[in-house]
Amino acid sequence: MRQETKDTRGTVRELLRRIAEGDHDGAADLFAEPVDWRLSWPEEGCPQVPWIRPRSSRAEVADHFRVLEAHHVPELNGTSVDRVLVDGADAVVLGEIAQTARGSGTAYRSPFALHLTVEDGLITRYHIYEDSLTVAGALATASP
Template sequence: MARLQEGDPEGIAEAFAERVDWVIADNPAVPWVRPRRTRADVAGHFREVAEGQEADPAGTSIDAVTVDGTEALLSGWLAGTVRATGKTFRSPFTIRLTVENGLIVRYRVVEDALTIAAACTPDARPPRDTADG
């Protein structure tokens, strides 16, 4: 998580294995969300996220972390402004990580994809208000 806060895509990718089981539901409205399989793909994802949105640190939080052996679950809120539209979003999220030999080999994200897609689409309205989490 410290690497995420530093905002260095290559540094973040160093925490991942060369091959990654990566799942974030594909959404054509969100330019940085698509299948990824390699460490280089991971760096590309975090680079595209940084280019595509301005993060809102005040609206982003990790509220719970659970670790069981090689598995970890993180949940909280992410928030930002999509640069292309100027629209803001706030979404709950859960990330499931699997770590082997000190590297992340599985990365699964569940988030409010409709809210994020609406923020990426100029004429779309948010499907509901998730700001009160």
Template sequence: MSQHTQEESVRETVGTFFRLLGEGDADRVADVFAEEIDWLVPGDERLPWVGRRSRREEVPEYFKLLWPALVAGASEITFDKVLVDGADAVALGHFTHTAKATGRRFSTPVAFHFTVADGKLVRLHLYEDTYAVSRAMDVTG
């Protein structure tokens, strides 16, 4: 596969991830992942969705823990750019959410680092302002 074709495939796979994410079906989001994955969402370990995951079947749990912690319909999610280099992609954007438990609204720049192999995501690392998330969720003590 040429580099151009590979990068088109990576861009398409990342686009599918974001489209499925927007549809709000955690089980379908998992379909875009390979069986074995390198998933990292760092943050305060008192938040149940943070941490590492290594299997596709663990993906829906992340969303099923996160989504109920946010006020439905109050989120603003934008992506400014997706950069692709070989099998890797970086998506840059911004999240604004409202924590259901506290009513606090918070914003954070975000960056996703994806790696794609054979049309499936094998890596998702999410980088955001984890302190802002923890404060909004009232776990900073």
């Protein structure tokens, strides 16, 4: 296994571990500044989903995970990772989001794909693709 692939896989595993543990600052520490950040939403975002907005710094990344958690019931999170594919500096994480909106109590599920790039041990790209219509629908009546 190439060293670059090994480093990418290790960084991705560590990111997933920190996210699962709710270590927002620790997760953000794994990101480069600036980071190429993209979520599968329209440029203008979605008012019911406040964590969807442009990000580029570690502080903004930590805020993303904090706001995401504030709008969900962490004890009911059933998000799972099915596969992590690594090719050099790039990784793709495939899985299913299973969350419950805090304000409405609405549970939802969505497949997701997360494209990451790791350079010098830091994440330089974070692009996530999910069913944004399902997420917005679950959050439409929710508030933290």
